[in-house]
Amino acid sequence: MTPLTIKGLTLGQGPSKIAVPITGTTANEVARQGQVARANQPDLVEWRLDFLEEELSAATIQAISQNLSQELAGIPIIATFRTKAEGGQRAISDRDYGQLLKLLADSQVDLIDIEVNREAAVVKAAINTCQAKGKAVIGSYHNFAETPSDQALHEQFAKMADLNVDLAKIAVMPKTAADVLRLMAASQKANTELDQPVVTMAMGGLGQLSRISGQLTGSAISFASLDAQSASAPGQFTVQELTNIFQIIGGNHHESH
Numbered sequence: 001m002t003p004l005t006i007k008g009l010t011l012g013q014g015p016s017k018i019a020v021p022i023t024g025t026t027a028n029e030v031a032r033q034g035q036v037a038r039a040n041q042p043d044l045v046e047w048r049l050d051f052l053e054e055e056l057s058a059a060t061i062q063a064i065s066q067n068l069s070q071e072l073a074g075i076p077i078i079a080t081f082r083t084k085a086e087g088g089q090r091a092i093s094d095r096d097y098g099q100l101l102k103l104l105a106d107s108q109v110d111l112i113d114i115e116v117n118r119e120a121a122v123v124k125a126a127i128n129t130c131q132a133k134g135k136a137v138i139g140s141y142h143n144f145a146e147t148p149s150d151q152a153l154h155e156q157f158a159k160m161a162d163l164n165v166d167l168a169k170i171a172v173m174p175k176t177a178a179d180v181l182r183l184m185a186a187s188q189k190a191n192t193e194l195d196q197p198v199v200t201m202a203m204g205g206l207g208q209l210s211r212i213s214g215q216l217t218g219s220a221i222s223f224a225s226l227d228a229q230s231a232s233a234p235g236q237f238t239v240q241e242l243t244n245i246f247q248i249i250g251g252n253h254h255e256s257h
């Protein structure tokens, strides 16, 4: 695995980095959450565009990303449109998804989340465009229903590696303790096999341990909500909680690899 450095922040080396999602439904609310996020000094901020109830025009994306980038003063920004099909707020056609990712490639964000299971041509073109514009691509796969088999998890990581993404992220829903442990083991294995850093989580209360065990699993980023009301996925700690936990357990040191 080769660590990835963005705006001076190195992912895949040292402690797991904390990303705070911004889930505002209006531009004003996004700006307000951006201010609160900055006060908490996270390593990264994730702008969840699927929460926005405005039209995702080029002008809107430019304006909001520029505002966030100024407000966050150097904190790297991830842009994510989590599609309904993968547990997000809004449905989108493959064509519109591809268009949106192109707009994001021209915006002020630093990393772009791309769901790798959309139409293959759309995914490939979007990855190329984003990387050509200097953005880091997070290949992502979310399963809100279950934890797929070990083989299926392996195949998802392999697909992301083939697509040459910059980070490979998998989030699953565990139904049993064994599912959580399988996800963590798949993460640890992928972390030793893939060239890119991995990001993994088992969602929900059952999966919470997976959000604080990056030193074992290699997960390079853990997502934590601004407050208990604005979680972007089940099982997230708040940023204050996660910061405290990482102070106690030493965050994440990759010496074991």
Ligand SMILES: O=C1C[C@@](O)(C(=O)O)C[C@@H](O)[C@@H]1O
Pocket: 021, 046, 048, 080, 082, 113, 140, 169, 171, 201, 203, 223, 224, 232, 233, 234, 236
């Ligand atoms: O990919 C992820 C991970 C996540 O789903 C979580 O479970 O923390 C939260 C999302 O906002 C983010 O895009």
